[in-house]
Amino acid sequence: MDAMHEMEELVEELNRYSYQYYTLDNPLVSDKEYDALYDRLVKLEQESGMVLPDSPTLRVGGELLKGFTPHRHLAPLWSLDKAQNEEQLNNWNNRAIKLWNEYNTKNPEDPLPELHYALELKFDGLTLNLTYTDGKLVQAATRGNGVIGEGILEQVKTIRSVPLTIPYKEGTIEVQGEGLMNLSVLEAYNKTALEPLKNARNAAAGALRNLNPKVTASRKLSAFFYNVGYSDEKTFVSHQEMMEFLKENRFKINPYIFYFNKFEDVMEQLEEIVRRRSELDYLIDGAVIKIVDVRTRSVLGYTDKFPRWAVAYKFEAEETTTVLESVSWEV
Ligand code: NAD
Structure with missing residues (x-):
């Protein structure tokens, strides 16, 4: 798989896990698994010099729940x-x-x-x-x-x-x-x-x-x-x-x-x-x-x-x- 394609897949997967973890307080994977995928993404971003616009490496934390001010x-x-x-x-x-x-x-x-x-x-x-x-x-x-x-x-x-x-x-x-x-x-x-x-x-x-x-x-x-x-x-x-x-x-x-x-x-x-x-x-x-x-x-x-x-x-x-x-x- 080429780097770009792998990065796209990782970004999608990590964003799904982050949503579950930060927004729904219901993690699907362990922190260790999450961190391993995240580190892989960081490595690919460093090697390729490219960062996808919705990469989790660009953000802190999660989305806001509706219902709170x-x-x-x-x-x-x-x-x-x-x-x-x-x-x-x-x-x-x-x-x-x-x-x-x-x-x-x-x-x-x-x-x-x-x-x-x-x-x-x-x-x-x-x-x-x-x-x-x-x-x-x-x-x-x-x-x-x-x-x-x-x-x-x-x-x-x-x-x-x-x-x-x-x-x-x-x-x-x-x-x-x-x-x-x-x-x-x-x-x-x-x-x-x-x-x-x-x-x-x-x-x-x-x-x-x-x-x-x-x-x-x-x-x-x-x-x-x-x-x-x-x-x-x-x-x-x-x-x-x-x-x-x-x-x-x-x-x-x-x-x-x-x-x-x-x-x-x-x-x-x-x-x-x-x-x-x-x-x-x-x-x-x-x-x-x-x-x-x-x-x-x-x-x-x-x-x-x-x-x-x-x-x-x-x-x-x-x-x-x-x-x-x-x-x-x-x-
Ligand atoms: P982080 O939680 O690793 O570090 C920042 C946070 O540390 C701060 O917001 C603060 O609340 C906390 N903290 C606790 N003690 C502190 C102290 N003494 N001084 C300062 N801060 C202190 O960073 P992050 O970006 O929120 O989260 C990334 C981590 O969340 C990942 O490494 C991963 O393990 C976990 N995560 C897991 C999943 C999953 O699906 N399991 C998904 C997303 C994130």
Whole structure:
């Protein structure tokens, strides 16, 4: 089969799977299968120098469901570049070092600080973007296509840990996180449910995109927050400062966040996360490495789809409902 023909077939197949996954919350194939086809398409696009206009490599996320009010995000919600092994991680880091070096050579009077890294878990649920104006939760939205999402405020309000008001009251901010169903909650739910739920990701995504907030409430969802995407007034110097701000404003933060001064040390911690992943009471599909310094982030900037200052290390797909109580890792 010639490359063009194969690309057409892959685009059609991937778009069908994406629709099922993002729009209907009902995946037809595993993430591993999806990712393998996606990687094949990226390779063909690179080799041929051609990208079909409806290629999934051009877009973030899915189509909007009718019935929800659209919400235009105040700053775009990005996808993440991904790596599946140490070599790909090193490639990502080498690109960051190159851009960092170029900037510092051109701006010796005002250089960027040394590259330091934060490592977080990559939660496998539904992206949430919360809007607060003068301290009050006024909107909550899905990621949608990254620019416009679906307004799901009433659904998100059923998550007990989401603050309806926050102490910070200077204009508007948008905070991003991931809505989740804990595995222990899913297990308990399925014991009495007439229709058992297949897995925690779809259970959470389906509940949040249900037009009836009572259904959402019955799923007893949870959420972790990890980013301030937009703010009228507030600026941050580092990731630590942003996380501190989220904590002070009573957002639920995941305890497993690790900071490294040397990139070589990241890999060891990643391996530990892979080993201990099944001890967690929620699904993760990887870990995210982010450059800590906010000014460096803006120098590195964004491609059409992802920030150049972050990368997701994706694990092999695993779905489990076995839960061990209280994990405590050295942080
Ligand atoms: P992504 O989900 O891999 O990464 C971006 C998302 O990561 C963000 O939107 C955010 O919600 C989430 N995230 C979780 N923890 C985070 C943290 N600590 N910091 C920052 N972000 C965090 O990217 P994507 O483009 O949404 O999805 C692509 C993936 O979706 C594919 O790799 C594939 O596995 C899956 N997918 C599967 C199917 C299928 O049919 N099985 C179809 C389409 C997509």
